[in-house]
Amino acid sequence: MTDHAPWIPVDIDVERASPARVYDYLLGGNWNFDIDRMMARQAIDRMPWVGDLARYNRQFLGRAVRFCAVRGIRQFLDLGSGMPTAKSVHEMAWDIDSGARVVYVEQEPVAVAHGGLILADVTGVEMIGADMRDVEGVLNHPTTSALLDFEEPIAVLMASSLHYVLDDDEAERTVRRYLDAVAPGSYFVLSHISDSGADGADKVKDLVESSKTTSSAGVARSRAWIEGVLSGLEVAEPGVVYTSQWRPDTQLRLVHDLPAHSSLLAAVARKP
Numbered sequence: 153m154t155d156h157a158p159w160i161p162v163d164i165d166v167e168r169a170s171p172a173r174v175y176d177y178l179l180g181g182n183w184n185f186d187i188d189r190m191m192a193r194q195a196i197d198r199m200p201w202v203g204d205l206a207r208y209n210r211q212f213l214g215r216a217v218r219f220c221a222v223r224g225i226r227q228f229l230d231l232g233s234g235m236p237t238a239k240s241v242h243e244m245a246w247d248i249d250s251g252a253r254v255v256y257v258e259q260e261p262v263a264v265a266h267g268g269l270i271l272a273d274v275t276g277v278e279m280i281g282a283d284m285r286d287v288e289g290v291l292n293h294p295t296t297s298a299l300l301d302f303e304e305p306i307a308v309l310m311a312s313s314l315h316y317v318l319d320d321d322e323a324e325r326t327v328r329r330y331l332d333a334v335a336p337g338s339y340f341v342l343s344h345i346s347d348s349g350a351d352g353a354d355k356v357k358d359l360v361e362s363s364k365t366t367s368s369a370g371v372a373r374s375r376a377w378i379e380g381v382l383s384g385l386e387v388a389e390p391g392v393v394y395t396s397q398w399r400p401d402t403q404l405r406l407v408h409d410l411p412a413h414s415s416l417l418a419a420v421a422r423k424p
């Protein structure tokens with residue numbers, strides 16, 4: 153991986169795993185390095201259903217984007233977007249309206265480089281390299297200003313990304329500042345790893361604990377904390393549930409028949 157393909161920035165540290173690339177590997181993608189695959193395998197050893205966790209989260213995201221689009225949302229701000237892998241948020245939204253606009257925000261350089269390549273000729277969709285905690289920087293970024301109209305509703309997406317903001321107050325403040333900036337009628341889409349479930353909570357704690365010394369450190373939060381972040385919003389049915397339980401397309405199979413094994417609580421909520 154020293155010979156640099158266009159999607160690999162020249163200054164990338166290939167010895168340091170990244171959540172975006174570990175997640176990409178778990179989803180079966182190719183935009184990852186040995187160190188990412190090693191970390192993914194370690195995670196699988198600790199929590200054998202971690203691949204399901206990734207897939208069920210991505211499927212939740214697809215259903216949530218569709219839910220928003222069907223309700224007339226045409227603008228999406230995807231915070232901690234990861235690689236724009238198939239199916240990307242803009243492709244999901246375009247199933248409903250091909251005019252939907254998407255700003256992807258991602259701090260992982262490989263994801264940003266890859267995103268830049270595949271979005272180069274795509275109209276109405278851009279990726280910016282930024283830390284989503286820099287709310288003013290994201291909102292005032294020229295790309296954001298050019299693509300998103302803050303007088304109109306926007307879906308703010310934080311799918312499996314808020315748990316990388318380790319400080320509780322900062323995480324809550326970050327959400328609030330984005331939601332303050334968007335118009336009434338906007339939506340907030342959230343999925344967040346949680347150790348509140350009875351089934352698998354010990355594995356979640358173990359996984360999160362082991363991540364603390366890595367570049368993929370995350371934090372599991374309680375159901376009460378996650379519900380608190382949604383306060384003041386109209387939480388859509390079925391409320392805060394595991395990703396696999398959020399308006400599933402099929403009742404045929406949930407994660408090993410134990411929804412808690414999707415390990416991420418999820419919700420979609422509307423700003424009144």
Ligand SMILES: C[S@@+](CC[C@H](N)C(=O)[O-])C[C@H]1O[C@@H](n2cnc3c(N)ncnc32)[C@H](O)[C@@H]1O
Binds near residue numbers: 175263311
């Ligand atoms: C597990 S992936 C989820 C990707 C996508 N949102 C999804 O649900 O399929 C989490 C992503 O959040 C990104 N991320 C974490 N903290 C971030 C931050 N402070 N600013 C921007 N991106 C961040 C990581 O780089 C990673 O790509």
